[in-house]
Amino acid sequence: MTAEVGRAPGTVGPGARHERDGWRHRHVLDVDDFTLDEIELVMATAAEMKEILARPIKKVPTLRGTSVTIIFWEASTRTRVSFEVAAKNLSADVVNIAAQASSVAKGESLVDTIRTIEALGADMIVMRHAISGAPYLAAEHFGGHILNGGDGWHAHPTQALLDLYTMRERLPEGSVAGRKVVILGDVLHSRVARSNIWTLTKSGADLWLCGPSTLLRGFERWAGATIPGSARFTVTSDIDRALDGADVIMALRIQKERQESGLLPPLREYTARFALTRERLRRAHPEALVMHPGPMNEGLEIMPDVATGAQSVITDQVTNGVAVRMALLFLVSGVRDVE
Amino acid sequence: MTAEVGRAPGTVGPGARHERDGWRHRHVLDVDDFTLDEIELVMATAAEMKEILARPIKKVPTLRGTSVTIIFWEASTRTRVSFEVAAKNLSADVVNIAAQASSVAKGESLVDTIRTIEALGADMIVMRHAISGAPYLAAEHFGGHILNGGDGWHAHPTQALLDLYTMRERLPEGSVAGRKVVILGDVLHSRVARSNIWTLTKSGADLWLCGPSTLLRGFERWAGATIPGSARFTVTSDIDRALDGADVIMALRIQKERQESGLLPPLREYTARFALTRERLRRAHPEALVMHPGPMNEGLEIMPDVATGAQSVITDQVTNGVAVRMALLFLVSGVRDVE
């Protein structure tokens, strides 16, 4: 049943509505504590949301009267706007706050800000913060629902879920189970990679992490340990071996400002050794999916012809991001019916 | 009749609606020219608005089609968002403009900006400006309604009204008359203090201003003068005397960037002598209210356990701020019925 969800959204009927009873998260802080059933529920609900996005008027009154505050302490375009569009599509009221990192130097100030937003009437807070764990602190002090839009290097749960949705939508049989999925690049600093590791291993993917060894530090140990209820994954700097027969390749953004850390090789060297080029892509399955969380440095970690080529599903990721976030806003709300 | 308003909002019926005939302000620039009846009208209307905030869907169509532009030349989160939420709760259309101080160096430019906002179709402008009196200049050139969200050191009328509302909601008999209210801290640079002085003395409170003598300059003279129709207030640097038996203590924000002015004592010394601590609070009435306009420097002018303790009504202030601003937007609009 599960496998069909991504493939044939039209089949999601009253049964899916019933499944919502299985939802037990007040917040979406990370995906590490999501069960397989919960992941399925998100996928099925997102499929319903995609049906709404296909209509001429993409708006449903589901969350009318719900107040959503979006506060990002780190700059963002796509994630912030994606949440804003998702909330507005559900008819929620959206308030945007552009926070400066400086105004929350101390933990107390973050808590004070969260309490203030609650007192202003917010039912949900979507937040991004440079400090890993900040949304957990926020959740302890907020009576409503926190949705994590990325915290430090730690987690980016909505990205991992939209990535999974995109893979299932495109892979044969609508499942990542047994598929070779390669995450390529600066894994060390990537919250996108960390959250994807949880959803992909839990879903039974054959997961490979590949990049310069300095940017894989600590992951060998994680791969070696047994994560309860999940498969292990492979960590390598051998890109040829990683790409060989791959079904999905997800290139991560290289953050140039990290150059100074000494962990990144010179950019030209990085591109020579690890960029996703047309030549390298030939090692993968002929219909392998090319993914990237964006924004891309085209010509650095991914070549423009690959980014916009026939195998790229990068813009699908963006569109699916709106559907997945609509699904999560809806699920945490406790509202029973989409329409 | 007055005393009941804050206590029993449910009793505000058609009579309150009738009272609205008494409203004569096109703008809300300061509270210094509000009569006691007008203050009562704001309180009664805010009580009606709080009823709306208690509903599952906090939205009424009262100001549908009214266009509200919020332009803040100084950074702000809580006041800006509070006005935005208040306007949206009343179904007004809101446009946010993030102005840079630099773009209004000259008086003419401020006027030009106001004229432009009017020509763009705004019915109301909510503004904050670093220059005292800026909203008065704006009001001379705007055909609609100006609401002052804070101007220089001069005035912050909506803050004073939400403070008064919060005190009345919590004080026995719903009145500040005869109650000892202490404003504590950097009174000199505080528009919050200045506006509170007007509403509190007019309402018959026993008002005390307390802080380092450099930060009380000029207020002794003001206290000595007779403000027509209002009681005088006490100015002191003796915090023990100020807190003794107090019914309300409002700690002001210390603006660290003012350190250079030479008026502020070293921060550690300030905290030692004037911070609102649990020990100091014991001098006050056992059920004294703890208030702060926010954002707080916890550990500097107020201790975290006091800020979040049982006597704190700081988050009530934030919530009441939305209700009071809804009331003021409604009252200036001239619309007769809330619903």
Next chain:
Amino acid sequence: MTAEVGRAPGTVGPGARHERDGWRHRHVLDVDDFTLDEIELVMATAAEMKEILARPIKKVPTLRGTSVTIIFWEASTRTRVSFEVAAKNLSADVVNIAAQASSVAKGESLVDTIRTIEALGADMIVMRHAISGAPYLAAEHFGGHILNGGDGWHAHPTQALLDLYTMRERLPEGSVAGRKVVILGDVLHSRVARSNIWTLTKSGADLWLCGPSTLLRGFERWAGATIPGSARFTVTSDIDRALDGADVIMALRIQKERQESGLLPPLREYTARFALTRERLRRAHPEALVMHPGPMNEGLEIMPDVATGAQSVITDQVTNGVAVRMALLFLVSGVRDVE
């Protein structure tokens, strides 16, 4: 029939609706390829929109469900807000993105941003960009509609159309044909001037460009060439000759930050020689219109008494800007009926 449009908007009936069949632009990138009929169609539709702006509730459901993203890489208040108000008046959903110039250093990045905005669900993009031609690049990669809110020195089509609308609304017989229109100031760096040249010469105005010769460079040649289907225009640094008997004088903004380029004369000298003063205005027709695209440097390129005098239509320009942008959003949408 055309001439009446600006004068008697009430006469625009079902006939105007029929004319919409003549609209063939998917985007609004510049006015250089607008036919006279298309310009008339914009004027007639804007007149309908002005009727809507005159109502107590300025909102029509015309673009309900249409998603408009406004992304400005250059700072702006009036144009950005004007588009936002225009879109909201038509009940479109608006998303604002404050882009930093740095994030689109490379052409690829601009394209990537546009693709992302499309994938997020935008039907229309309103954009301003420092690089001339950027909206054309965007239009090649966007499946929806691009509206140019100003690109480099190149074009500002909505400004030129609102300027034309304002002239026709105020000039006798509602036409610029044969009228002497003077554009005064820093023509060289002005996208406003460039777009106005197209609409004004095409409409048969007697167009004069006037300013310091360093700020008119290249325009003599343009004036000398025959622009197909349009009249030529006069280029001069002789302000007395330019203003003599003028029907319209449009002063351009002097961008002080251009001082360093060496092209601008010292500001005091500029003001002495080219500022629009009350004395200079006397050379023009006694009822000549005074215009300025804003924001003004009052006292530099235009004197305050002239800017706010009886002949000024500067705030009309702002109001008409909302109507013209409503018209353009409506026309590109392909929706047939305003209401």
